[in-house]
Amino acid sequence: MTRKLRAEQTRATIVKAAAELFDKHGYESASLRDIVTHANVTKGAVYFHFATKEDLAHAVMDTQHNSFSRSMADIDRSGYSSLEILIRATFEMARQMGRCSIARASLRLAMSGISLNRPLHDAVGDWMKNVAGRLDDAMREADIDTEVEVEGAARALVYFLVGSRVAGSASRPAHEMGREVAEMWRFMIQALVPEVRRRRYLDLVAGLEQ
Template sequence: MDVQERAEATRRYLVEAAARLFDERGYAGTSISDISARSGRTSGAIYFHFDSKEQLALAVVEATYATWPALIAQVRALPVSALEKLVALSFAVARTFRDDVVVRAGSRLWMERKAIEAPVPAAFGAWIETVTALLREAGAEGDLAAGVAPDTAALTVVYAFFGLHTVSDAMDGRALIEDRLHEMWLVLLAALQPGPAAADMLVRARAALAGPAPVPLPA
């Protein structure tokens, strides 16, 4: 491993260590000294890679945003309809929020962005564009009810999805996020589909996300 690779590995390690503290304590409740103690690196070593706590927080947020393009591409490649891709994507994102501490920390930092003395990148524009594109494709495939405008429906879906995350995090730390998301889609799909079949759509979308069933071994 060369010098640049070691520096990048150290930066990633510090971002993950900081993310765990930001997730647990929030931005105001975390100091460079805390991150030093958690990471086992001196404050001087941290400042070598990051000029300030603000810059380290921004690195966590940027790492969160960097998670999404590959995930979106993975779901878009699924051999299912656009509407099923949208549903599958929502479950993939929900699991990432629940299971990835950097993503959870990035979400919390964005909510606390007014306390950070540096501009925090906008969070929702790219999601609105992605959902709008999938709903337009769903309309072209005949999977949207008459009168459903993809642009307007996309805003509703994004509002509902991220609102659900906020409430789920507050109530149970997102432990039941997939159950709550399933319930949300039962309501939304009833309005989006031309002939509502929400339960079947959810089964297909979640099965597509899980991948093909394993082939049983011969007896």
């Protein structure tokens, strides 16, 4: 194994350990000493990659952003309609939250309101813009009723996703999170989608829930 590969693996181990502690205890309660112990590395190894705990918070956020961006790129290349892309993306988000401490820690960091020298990436704001854009596209594709107020629908969808993660237990199995997303979409489809197109998307949600 090359020195570069070892360094990359060590860095990933440290980021994962930090995410697990941020997810379980919160950013402010997790010390660098705790992270060193949890990662089973030396203090020097941590400081080689990260000067401060704040740098680790940014690394957790960036890792999740890159992971979800890759998932979205795969979905985008599929040729699905805009609404189907959005539905699949929310199930993918639920899957990651159920299985990945980095995903959960990223959301907890985004919602924590902690004051850092360099503000954290506004993940929730980005989700809101992305969802609104997908709904706009879906309206042009006649999958969303033209009377729908897109910004309000985007807020409702994102607030549900964020709220269900914040209010619920991080240890819930992934299939339970998927069920909650399915329940949300059954309601949203009834409210947003013209009747003639609802069955297609209700069937999609039922399949993804499995």
